[in-house]
Amino acid sequence: MADACKTCPSKGGGSKGTCSTMKSARAVQDIAITTALSKIKHKILVMSGKGGVGKSTVATNLALGLANRGFEVGLMDVDLHGPDICRMLNLTEQLHRGREDKTTLVPAMRYNDRLKIMSLEYMMDNRDEAIIWRGPLKIQAIRQFIAEIDWGRLDYLVIDAPPGTGDEPLSVAQTIKDVQALVVTTPQELALADVRKSINFCRHVNIKILGIVENMSGFICPHCDREVDIFGTGGGKKTALAFDLAFLGSVPMDPKVVAGGDSGTPYLSSGAGSAATKAFDRVIDNVLGKLPGPHNPTP
Numbered sequence: 001m002a003d004a005c006k007t008c009p010s011k012g013g014g015s016k017g018t019c020s021t022m023k024s025a026r027a028v029q030d031i032a033i034t035t036a037l038s039k040i041k042h043k044i045l046v047m048s049g050k051g052g053v054g055k056s057t058v059a060t061n062l063a064l065g066l067a068n069r070g071f072e073v074g075l076m077d078v079d080l081h082g083p084d085i086c087r088m089l090n091l092t093e094q095l096h097r098g099r100e101d102k103t104t105l106v107p108a109m110r111y112n113d114r115l116k117i118m119s120l121e122y123m124m125d126n127r128d129e130a131i132i133w134r135g136p137l138k139i140q141a142i143r144q145f146i147a148e149i150d151w152g153r154l155d156y157l158v159i160d161a162p163p164g165t166g167d168e169p170l171s172v173a174q175t176i177k178d179v180q181a182l183v184v185t186t187p188q189e190l191a192l193a194d195v196r197k198s199i200n201f202c203r204h205v206n207i208k209i210l211g212i213v214e215n216m217s218g219f220i221c222p223h224c225d226r227e228v229d230i231f232g233t234g235g236g237k238k239t240a241l242a243f244d245l246a247f248l249g250s251v252p253m254d255p256k257v258v259a260g261g262d263s264g265t266p267y268l269s270s271g272a273g274s275a276a277t278k279a280f281d282r283v284i285d286n287v288l289g290k291l292p293g294p295h296n297p298t299p
Contacts, residue, residue: 032147033175040074040154042291043179044210045172049194051163054215055184056084057257058283059160061266062182064089065284067115071155071293075111077119078142078172079162081131086121090264118149135167142171155293163194165201173205180210180291182248187217187235195236199243210290211246212236213283218252220275227252227275246290249283252276 037043046059056079063075077085085091089111109117120131120141133141151157159179161169172179181202185195195212202209214236218227233250240247254276260266 029143029147033143036146036149036151037176037178040151040157041294042155043157043159043176044287044291045159045161045169045176045179045181045207046184047161047169047181047198048163048184048191049165049196049198050191053163053184053186053191054251055163056088056160057266058182058184058213058215058251059158060085060088061280062284062287063115063156063158064111064266065280066156066158066287067112069284069288070114072114072153074116074118074151074154074157076145076157076159077117077121078145078168079160080120080133080138080141080168081162083119083121085117085119085160088264088266089117091117091122116151116154118145118151138167139171142168143175146175156291165198169201170205173202173207180208182210182287183212184215185212185236185239186215187229187232189235192235192239195239196243199239199245209245210287211248212240213248214250216253217250217279220252220254222255225275246286248286249279251279251283 044062046055046062048055056077060075063073067073075085077083086109091109091111109122111117159172159176161172181198183195183198183202185191199209201207214233216231217229217233217236219230220227230253236250237247239245252275254274256274257276
């Protein structure tokens with residue numbers, strides 16, 4: 001609501017009427033957010049302390065894996081400066097800009113019958129254009145992703161956040177009060193140090209932590225399929241134990257996962273049967289164990 005502050009008479013801006021109008025619009029949006037979230041059973045914020053740990057890969061394959069098991073799932077990309085979800089799922093069309101009514105946009109993007117997608121990239125005419133926004137614009141965009149998109153009834157909403165503890169995860173925490181965090185790390189100490197900051201962030205803003213996933217835990221050789229510990233292994237589990245958190249599983253590096261992300265055909269949920277696929281299936285099992293679906297999914 002930075003614009004409202006600028007127009008407030010006490011700040012030397014516009015009229016009281018302008019400020020009241022903005023407050024009224026905010027109140028209407030608050031109601032829309034509450035209504036939308038009431039139709040979503042579980043909200044999962046996938047976050048990390050640093051970049052490059054495979055957070056978007058985990059978020060994408062978690063959402064797709066849940067959808068493949070028969071649940072109704074939404075995937076919301078709030079990594080506004082570096083949205084990757086569209087490319088990882090090979091979605092190239094823009095969001096349908098038409099409205100069914102005066103307040104609600106319908107997400108036209110579906111990866112399949114059970115997975116809906118929302119990303120700022122849909123709104124961009126040029127996907128390579130830089131997003132140069134300060135906090136208030138990012139906060140408003142995230143609120144609009146919830147209020148103005150008709151997600152419908154979902155079992156799970158998976159939210160892909162940018163690395164760190166800035167505006168985007170803070171906005172999610174303030175807007176979605178019952179969101180739970182899934183923290184992604186890699187095994188090396190540098191990543192784990194940043195993960196500890198993410199854990200403390202969640203506790204400071206009262207986000208319940210669903211658990212920790214250790215990504216890139218070992219490397220699967222493309223020639224012999226043997227596993228090599230390039231970055232070490234076990235750091236995520238040790239951190240989970242130290243903070244009394246659930247360890248949701250470890251996923252090894254696999255060149256096929258990288259190729260799948262680049263081609264828009266996510267490999268971890270492809271059913272190909274690799275070590276990475278099986279590891280991620282165990283992660284999904286553990287998530288379902290902590291956040292069971294509200295119904296038995298359709299086979």
